[in-house]
Every structure is written in C-alpha cells, then in structure tokens.
Amino acid sequence: MSDVSLTVNGRQVNAAVEDRTLLVHFLREHLGLTGTHVGCDTSQCGACVVHVDGKAVKSCTMLAAQASGSTVVTIEGLSDGTGLHPVQAAFKENHGLQCGFCTPGMIMAATDMINRHPEGLDEATVRAELEGNICRCTGYHNIVKSILAASQAMAKGKGRAKAA
Amino acid sequence: MYSVTYHRAASLSDAAKLAKKDEAKFLSGGMTLIPAMKTRLAAPPDVIDLTHIAELKGITVSGKSVTIGAATTHAEVANNAKLKAACPAICHLASHIGDPHVRHRGTIGGSIANNDPAADYPAALLALDATIVTTKRELAAEKFFKGLFETALKDGEIVKAVRFTVPAKAGYAKFPNPASRYAMTGVFVASGKEGVRAAVTGAGDDGVFRSRPIEAALARNFEAAALEGVSVPSDGLMSDLHASAEYRANLVVVMAKRAVMAATG
Structure with missing residues (x-):
C-alpha cells in the first residue's frame, strides 16, 4: 500500500491505496469521480484523459502513486462552478457528441490543446492533435467543430479580459 | 495488473539501492511499461520511479x-x-x-x-x-x-x-503505422564533418540499423535526387501484417528522400 496525497479539483485528498491502483481507478472508485471514463485496456482511446499538473495525460496509464504530490483536474473540476467551461459549452452548442462516452476525455484533451496553442487552431491541427482520443461513434466532425469554436471563444474571452 | 510495489527514487544512488531488489524495473514515463503491466505481459514485483530525480x-x-x-x-x-x-x-x-x-x-x-x-x-x-x-x-x-x-x-x-x-544538416521522416503511430519505417539522416549517417527504425528485423547504401549515395551528394534509383536489400527487414520486407525496403528509400528534403529544405 502507498499513501498518496493529491489535489483533485482543488480539494486536498489523502488515501492509502494498493500500489497497482491506476489513477483512473483512484479517481472513479475512491473519489467517486466517475466522469473520467475507461474505454479501452490498451492506453489508446483517451476516454480517461485528465490534467496532471496542467498537462493532459491518460489516467489509465499512470499509477495513483505516480501522481502523488500532483494537482489533478478532471471533467468534474473543469468549470469554475458558475456555468459550463467554454469547451463544455462549445461541445453542447455544436453537438460535439453522440453517445457521449468519449466526451470527458475529448473535452479535457481539447482544453489542453487550446491552452498549448494560444496562436489559435485550424482544422488540420485539431485533427492531428486528436490522435490520442478515439470516438467510436466516429463523430469527429462535430468534435472538431466544437474545439475550433471553443478556441475562438476562449481567445475572444482573453481579449475582453485584457481590455477590461 | 498483478500486485506491485512502487518506489519513488529521490536520487540516483537511491535508485541504485532500490534496484538491488530481484526483478525490479525502472519506471520513467511508463508509456510502455504500464500498458504492459496492465495486460500482464510484464509483472515486475517492484517499480522504481525515476522521474523525480532532478539531475535526469x-x-x-x-x-x-x-x-x-x-x-x-x-x-x-x-x-x-x-x-x-x-x-x-x-x-x-x-x-x-x-x-x-x-x-x-x-x-x-x-x-x-x-x-x-x-x-x-x-x-x-x-x-x-x-x-x-x-x-x-x-x-x-x-x-x-x-x-x-x-x-x-x-x-x-x-x-x-x-x-x-549538432550536425550541419539533419532530418527525419517516418511512415507511421496508422493505428499506433510507431514507425512502420522511419529514417533519420544527418550530415556533418564526420560524413553522412542514415539510421532506420521500424524496418529492421533486429531493431535500428544504419543503411549503408543510403549513406553511400548521400555522401556523394546530400540531396534527395542522389537517392533516385538507389535500392536497399530486403534481407533482414521485418515482414508483418502491415508491410512486407520488400515494401519496407522501398519505404527506407522513400523516407530517406523525405528526410533529406526536410534536412535541406
């Protein structure tokens, strides 16, 4: 057993877990944060993407013990609580989901992608950057549209914040 | 995943001490080891996390x-x-x-x-x-x-x-496996004072290797055109469901051309 101590969605969490516990299982089963999904057993699908210390990672390919000391944000913690995060809003407005299973991972990957591309995104970049996220409904078209819309909305939001 | 004991090494000497345990494995980013442990293809009793050692x-x-x-x-x-x-x-x-x-x-x-x-x-x-x-x-x-x-x-x-x-010129091109993005064939070319070196990954039966026919052609003229008509033998190249050895042999030349174009572009 390992004692792990993390900040998850702004909350300090301490627990003793089996060393083999994957971060995704820790989030889902110990903390009840079931928004993060497990879609495959092979580290390919990206349904489990969360942010660890500000970077998108596959939480199914990291031990909870490896993440000890880190700050984790899951889909539940993305919005500040007053409404949807701009990426969530864009997925809603653009119907960026079909069955919804891949959506949490897509949104966490998209948020990370937008943060890493402050210069803005184009369709080719979004499609290339989605390499690690699989939508088995093949609903990529609207996912890409959602991410482009979110990227623009967030750039405008920043512009306003600067002006203010 | 089978049971495992996780150790976080604070220093290289700490890691060396921990490594004395039988069958212990070093863990870095874990992008290969953790998936292998999940599918039980690997089952080390101990893993030693190296990613918190500042000097690395x-x-x-x-x-x-x-x-x-x-x-x-x-x-x-x-x-x-x-x-x-x-x-x-x-x-x-x-x-x-x-x-x-x-x-x-x-x-x-x-x-x-x-x-x-x-x-x-x-x-x-x-x-x-x-x-x-x-x-x-x-x-x-x-x-x-x-x-x-x-x-x-x-x-x-x-x-x-x-x-x-740093070489005078260098370039890399790969033909990625469409599913895994691992190289089905990738060629890195470098040209410097010491000459030209071209190394091939994803194609060799025994891992990465230097391609002498590619190096010889590029040593004469470090341009993609120098590779026109050059062929590399398919002996010792991998054959699998994605590509035959002959297909990979052709890819070595094609990727080498692209790598040189990237290097000279």
Whole structure:
C-alpha cells in the first residue's frame, strides 16, 4: 500500500491505496469521480484523459502513486462552478457528441490543446492533435467543430479580459 | 495488473539501492511499461520511479553540444526553443511520437532503454552518433542499441542523459503505422564533418540499423535526387501484417528522400 496525497479539483485528498491502483481507478472508485471514463485496456482511446499538473495525460496509464504530490483536474473540476467551461459549452452548442462516452476525455484533451496553442487552431491541427482520443461513434466532425469554436471563444474571452 | 510495489527514487544512488531488489524495473514515463503491466505481459514485483530525480531532467544546448536528460519528456524535447534553433529535426521527431498525452509523460531515457524496434529516438541517436551517458559509463549509440528491445544496459544501470554534436544538416521522416503511430519505417539522416549517417527504425528485423547504401549515395551528394534509383536489400527487414520486407525496403528509400528534403529544405 502507498499513501498518496493529491489535489483533485482543488480539494486536498489523502488515501492509502494498493500500489497497482491506476489513477483512473483512484479517481472513479475512491473519489467517486466517475466522469473520467475507461474505454479501452490498451492506453489508446483517451476516454480517461485528465490534467496532471496542467498537462493532459491518460489516467489509465499512470499509477495513483505516480501522481502523488500532483494537482489533478478532471471533467468534474473543469468549470469554475458558475456555468459550463467554454469547451463544455462549445461541445453542447455544436453537438460535439453522440453517445457521449468519449466526451470527458475529448473535452479535457481539447482544453489542453487550446491552452498549448494560444496562436489559435485550424482544422488540420485539431485533427492531428486528436490522435490520442478515439470516438467510436466516429463523430469527429462535430468534435472538431466544437474545439475550433471553443478556441475562438476562449481567445475572444482573453481579449475582453485584457481590455477590461 | 498483478500486485506491485512502487518506489519513488529521490536520487540516483537511491535508485541504485532500490534496484538491488530481484526483478525490479525502472519506471520513467511508463508509456510502455504500464500498458504492459496492465495486460500482464510484464509483472515486475517492484517499480522504481525515476522521474523525480532532478539531475535526469532538462535540456542543455551549449554551442554545438546538446545534452538531454533521460527524464525529459517528448513534449519538452519537441517544444524546447534552444533545441529547435540548434537541431529542429529532433524536435520534429519528438513532436510525432504517439499522441499529445503520451508525449506529456513518455521520456527519451525510457524510450531508448526500452529500444522498441519501431521507436523513433533510436534512429535519431544512431544517426547523430550520440553518446549515451549512464550511471556507469558513456557509450556510443552504436554500442548501446543491441537488438530487439535489447540494449547494452546492465542490471541496475540507468540512462542519465544523451549527448550529441549538432550536425550541419539533419532530418527525419517516418511512415507511421496508422493505428499506433510507431514507425512502420522511419529514417533519420544527418550530415556533418564526420560524413553522412542514415539510421532506420521500424524496418529492421533486429531493431535500428544504419543503411549503408543510403549513406553511400548521400555522401556523394546530400540531396534527395542522389537517392533516385538507389535500392536497399530486403534481407533482414521485418515482414508483418502491415508491410512486407520488400515494401519496407522501398519505404527506407522513400523516407530517406523525405528526410533529406526536410534536412535541406
């Protein structure tokens, strides 16, 4: 057993877990944060993407013990609580989901992608950057549209914040 | 996953002590080891996390000399401004490993210690004539990469860094497997004072190798056109459901041309 101590969605969490516990299982089963999904057993699908210390990672390919000391944000913690995060809003407005299973991972990957591309995104970049996220409904078209819309909305939001 | 005991090494000496445990495995980014443990293809009783050892991290560019710490992630290599200015080919290579999430965790030291026959970095380090710095010695990439998933590393020996001299020109091109993004064939070419080196990954039956016909043609003229009509033998190349050895032999030439174009572009 390992004692792990993390900040998850702004909350300090301490627990003793089996060393083999994957971060995704820790989030889902110990903390009840079931928004993060497990879609495959092979580290390919990206349904489990969360942010660890500000970077998108596959939480199914990291031990909870490896993440000890880190700050984790899951889909539940993305919005500040007053409404949807701009990426969530864009997925809603653009119907960026079909069955919804891949959506949490897509949104966490998209948020990370937008943060890493402050210069803005184009369709080719979004499609290339989605390499690690699989939508088995093949609903990529609207996912890409959602991410482009979110990227623009967030750039405008920043512009306003600067002006203010 | 079978039961495992996780250890976080605070220093290299700490890691060396922990490595005395039977069958213990070093864990870097875990992008290969953790999936292998999940599917029970690997079942080490102990894993020793190396990613919190400060001296294994970071990129130094000093004149023409580049040193990349073993625990430096692919994303860090891809986006390092100084490295991009000195040797953009290795940044380009790093930016095409796996996917963004993998690049945030996977490390150069982990990749070369694993020596997957389709991994990208071994081709770069072999073509750049890089030196691999370990806790015990320094050795040339040529001596380090031994075969399929096999390196010169001894038990308990840890890759600390890789070091190379920036070549005049370098380029990398790969034909990625559409599912995994591992190289079905990838070629890294480097041209400098010491001549031309071309290393091939993803194609060899026994892991990364230097292609002499490609090197000979490019030594005469470091242009893609110099590779017109050059063919490489398919002996010793991999055949699998993705591509036959003959197809890969052709890909070696095509990727070499693209790599040279990237290098001279």
